[in-house]
Amino acid sequence: MRPRVVYVHGNGNKVRSELLKSQWDRALFGSDMADFSRMAYWAPVRYDTPLPDFRLGPLDGGPAEIEETVASVEFEPPEEFVARTLAEARFEAGGIGPESTPGVGEQKDALVDWLSEMTALADTLAEMEDAGPADRHPLEALPLPATPRKAVFRLLVKHTFKDVHAYFFGGAGKTIRGVVQETLEGLDDAPLAVVGHSLGSIVAYEVLAEQGREVELFTTVGSPLAITEVQDHLAKPPAVPAGVRAWRNASDLRDLVALDHTLRPEYAPPERVTDLLVTNDSHNHHGIAEYLGNPKVREPFQRIFSDVARGQTGCKHDK
Known part of the structure; x- marks a missing residue:
């Protein structure tokens, strides 16, 4: 068969x-x-x-x-997406800026830092792939911080991944x-x-x-x-x-x-x-x-x- x-x-x-x-x-x-x-x-x-x-x-x-x-x-750069989604979170919470919702500014900073680190790791990975095949990569993706991950995921589902929400x-x-x-x-x-x-x-x-x-x-x-x-x-x-x-x-x-x-x-x-x-x-x-x-x-x-x-x-x- x-x-x-x-x-x-x-x-x-x-x-x-x-x-x-x-x-x-x-x-x-x-x-x-x-x-x-x-x-x-x-x-x-x-x-x-x-x-x-x-x-x-x-x-x-x-x-x-x-x-x-x-x-x-046109695709939105990840850093701009983070800023926009967290701004939506502040707006929906009734706030008008980072100061009005405790921790939101820190969430944005954590996400941007994480995205920058992921970009650097991905660039290194691309260089390794160009150099030839390898059985194992010494790279390990660091987990996205839990608090901003949850905030962004919920907004992704609600505003962007509407099919996920429907599912x-x-x-x-x-x-x-x-x-x-x-x-x-x-x-x-x-x-x-x-x-x-x-x-x-x-x-x-x-x-x-x-x-x-x-x-x-x-x-x-x-x-x-x-x-x-x-x-x-x-x-x-x-x-x-x-x-x-x-x-x-x-x-x-x-x-x-x-x-x-x-x-x-x-x-x-x-x-x-x-x-x-x-x-x-x-x-x-x-x-x-x-x-x-x-x-x-x-x-x-x-x-x-x-x-x-x-x-x-x-x-x-x-x-």
């Missing part, structure tokens, strides 16, 4: 399903994978019509072939999970890989945790699953889904959606989880094409799907 890969997209409206799947295929494999891949396309649950072809969602970055579109999209609190979760479940139907006997981006990583995780189906490789990119405030709302306590043989979690240190970058300490058994610090040079460090195109993300897929990608009729996983 030939392997299959199922994609689960993240926040925001998307281009039509067939084009989105092809974009992910080309980013991950370098070519369209035809019926060897499927897109769990849940955007219609939240949006009446898809984006125009090659129009970027605000969180998606964009593939290299549409650079002119990428360049036209957890707006009654859309069951329907979105149903799209993923339907996409997985009929693949019970095929060696399976699953990729989840952003909110899609949460949806994929919850479906796999519920089903317990066998998955050779579960890959999450730009995932917020390490954030305590997300874990608090999962249907089951954090753990590697029973059927998942290997879980690879990749994030850029500057990715504000990920915030926390290590799943391994919270999701047992830890030996099945690999946390990867990678560079994502999209404007917001969260773009899906840049994540899927990273060699550390691509390598296990290209190995599993090597025969399929070469256009052969079978592969090493055939029964």
Whole structure:
């Protein structure tokens, strides 16, 4: 039986399903994978019509072939985002400045300092990747301070990640999970890989945790699953889904959606989880094409799907 890969997209409206799947295929494999891949396309649950072809969602970055579109999209620098979101927090609390809400100024300073440190670490990581492959990086992402992390996460959900709010609190979760479940139907006997981006990583995780189906490789990119405030709302306590043989979690240190970058300490058994610090040079460090195109993300897929990608009729996983 030939392997299959199922994609689960993240926040925001998307281009039509067939084009989105092809974009992910080309980013991950370098070519369209035809019926060897499927897109769990849940955007219609939240949006009446898809984006125009090659129009970027605000969180998606964009593939290299549409650079002119990428360049036209304005992304807010992380430091400016921090300042704006904390200003909104002060306004909603009835304050008019940092002095009126104790600790807000310190929260902003802590976040800006943290973002600067993450940028420096990410630059160092990029230099190491350019120098050649390494089995292990000596870098460890420092956790974002708890108080500002909670403040920013809540504002992210309320004002920016409205699909996350709809998923957890707006009654859309069951329907979105149903799209993923339907996409997985009929693949019970095929060696399976699953990729989840952003909110899609949460949806994929919850479906796999519920089903317990066998998955050779579960890959999450730009995932917020390490954030305590997300874990608090999962249907089951954090753990590697029973059927998942290997879980690879990749994030850029500057990715504000990920915030926390290590799943391994919270999701047992830890030996099945690999946390990867990678560079994502999209404007917001969260773009899906840049994540899927990273060699550390691509390598296990290209190995599993090597025969399929070469256009052969079978592969090493055939029964």
